Amino acid sequence: MLGKLLKHEWIATIRRYALFYLVLGAMTLFAAVIHALPVNNFFFSMGEGAVLVLYVVTVIGVCFCSTGMAVVRFYKNMVSDEGYLTFTLPAKVEELVLAKFVMAALWQVVTIVLSIVSLFLVFVPGHIELKELATLISQLTEQSGMKISVFVALLMFSLLHQILLYYLSIAVGQLFGTYKILASVIAYCAISFILEIVLVVIFVGVFFIVGFDEVDVFMNSVSGMTKFSFISMGWTLVLGIVEYFIVCNLLKKKLNLA
Amino acid sequence: MYKEGYVMECKGLSKKYKSFFALYQVDLKLERGKIIGLVGPNGSGKTTLIKLINGLLVPTEGEVLINGTAPGPETKARVSYLPDNNYLSNWMTVTQMIDFYGDFYSDFNKEKAYDMLASLGLDPKQKFKTMSKGMKEKVQLVLVMSRDADLYCLDEPIAGVDPAARDYILRTIISNYAEGATVLISTHLIADVEKILDEVVFIRDGEIVRHAAVEELREQYDRSVDALFREEYKC
Numbered sequence: 001m002l003g004k005l006l007k008h009e010w011i012a013t014i015r016r017y018a019l020f021y022l023v024l025g026a027m028t029l030f031a032a033v034i035h036a037l038p039v040n041n042f043f044f045s046m047g048e049g050a051v052l053v054l055y056v057v058t059v060i061g062v063c064f065c066s067t068g069m070a071v072v073r074f075y076k077n078m079v080s081d082e083g084y085l086t087f088t089l090p091a092k093v094e095e096l097v098l099a100k101f102v103m104a105a106l107w108q109v110v111t112i113v114l115s116i117v118s119l120f121l122v123f124v125p126g127h128i129e130l131k132e133l134a135t136l137i138s139q140l141t142e143q144s145g146m147k148i149s150v151f152v153a154l155l156m157f158s159l160l161h162q163i164l165l166y167y168l169s170i171a172v173g174q175l176f177g178t179y180k181i182l183a184s185v186i187a188y189c190a191i192s193f194i195l196e197i198v199l200v201v202i203f204v205g206v207f208f209i210v211g212f213d214e215v216d217v218f219m220n221s222v223s224g225m226t227k228f229s230f231i232s233m234g235w236t237l238v239l240g241i242v243e244y245f246i247v248c249n250l251l252k253k254k255l256n257l258a
Numbered sequence: 259m260y261k262e263g264y265v266m267e268c269k270g271l272s273k274k275y276k277s278f279f280a281l282y283q284v285d286l287k288l289e290r291g292k293i294i295g296l297v298g299p300n301g302s303g304k305t306t307l308i309k310l311i312n313g314l315l316v317p318t319e320g321e322v323l324i325n326g327t328a329p330g331p332e333t334k335a336r337v338s339y340l341p342d343n344n345y346l347s348n349w350m351t352v353t354q355m356i357d358f359y360g361d362f363y364s365d366f367n368k369e370k371a372y373d374m375l376a377s378l379g380l381d382p383k384q385k386f387k388t389m390s391k392g393m394k395e396k397v398q399l400v401l402v403m404s405r406d407a408d409l410y411c412l413d414e415p416i417a418g419v420d421p422a423a424r425d426y427i428l429r430t431i432i433s434n435y436a437e438g439a440t441v442l443i444s445t446h447l448i449a450d451v452e453k454i455l456d457e458v459v460f461i462r463d464g465e466i467v468r469h470a471a472v473e474e475l476r477e478q479y480d481r482s483v484d485a486l487f488r489e490e491y492k493c
Binding site for chain 2: 001004007008011012015077081082083084085087088089090091092252253254255257
């Protein structure tokens with residue numbers, strides 16, 4: 001059943017994401033060509049600047065739209081009128097939510113990868129040597145105390161967790177009848193705030209138990225930051241699993257299709 | 259497959275919202291092979307009962323069983339549900355929705371669906387976003403009646419339809435439901451539906467007030483079910 005749900009999630013979402021990526025691809029090509037032209041004149045530079053700004057806005061827009069699509073898809077298909085079909089399919093609620101999450105996560109990863117590739121294609125060839133780029137990355141790793149691969153993994157975990165946080169907010173918001181969307185937004189703010197408070201309490205606790213100086217030394221070393229990143233990823237994973245089960249429970253026991 | 263006993267049973271079924279009981283202590287048994295009208299005024303609990311049968315709501319008290327099992331994936335595979343609102347995805351075509359149903363419901367008959375669409379004059383390649391409300395409702399009915407289910411739950415199937423189409427829809431219902439299956443039609447338009455009903459369940463303020471065969475009621479009270487309903491629910 002999960003396979004069928006994933007198949008139909010793919011069918012339902014591919015057309016929108018394909019459009020986003022088409023726009024990204026077209027803008028990448030355009031910006032890369034303009035940025036690579038060896039024209040050195042004031043007006044061209046102004047135009048090139050405008051194109052690059054538009055390009056960066058497009059990349060950011062595609063990333064936001066990717067996340068927005070995941071949220072809208074979950075809302076429409078689970079807690080608005082389409083929910084009457086979704087929740088009468090012969091599938092467990094856990095499978096319904098998992099299928100939505102897996103496909104949303106896949107699209108998020110694809111969007112991030114394509115955005116990184118796009119940025120590379122526009123700003124690197126002909127402008128930055130690969131050796132220079134490697135040196136830059138190495139310097140960033142030293143200064144931040146975090147390997148680029150660990151940073152990317154942390155970013156992915158964080159983005160995927162955000163999807164579940166949005167789902168949880170929508171699952172809470174749908175309890176409120178006609179004010180579902182407003183309630184979902186408020187739920188998102190409230191849950192995010194609570195999670196931040198919990199994190200602050202944990203950090204303060206760690207500082208007091210371990211000691212400020214020890215923590216400072218730990219956080220300023222590459223191995224320390226890497227370990228901290230893995231702890232963060234672990235925390236995000238646990239949080240995500242808890243949120244997933246809360247979402248499933250709310251939709252099983254408190255579904256409120258108006 | 260479980261084919262003996264009642265297709266649906268409610269035992270002490272209640273659904274409470276804060277301090278208000280939408281359904282209260284409902285005991286109801288539906289036999290197989292009958293067309294049953296669930297009649298009552300707006301807000302009497304008809305849709306709540308149907309949602310509980312379909313697992314869209316969880317009971318506050320009591321239980322509802324379909325083929326002896328509580329609502330879940332197993333019962334959803336045997337119950338065909340037509341809600342009283344549009345649930346179709348606007349971006350899909352009719353063909354895509356038929357494929358969707360075919361994928362998820364092993365009892366879905368694609369050929370039957372296409373035949374019904376043809377008789378209704380509906381184009382399978384048309385997208386839902388280009389269809390009128392009435393056309394979408396007909397497509398929904400076709401999808402639901404193309405399943406070989408044990409129980410069909412139709413929530414107000416003729417409410418938003420013009421009088422000329424009502425008879426057609428009722429004929430579609432009685433000529434397309436699976437043999438031995440039960441059709442539960444929730445409606446407040448009793449005059450139109452009465453002629454196809456075997457039994458009728460009267461519901462008021464969340465409680466069942468009457469459950470009897472239509473013929474028995476007509477003989478006992480010497481009037482139509484519609485007239486009886488109007489007397490029972492007079493304001």
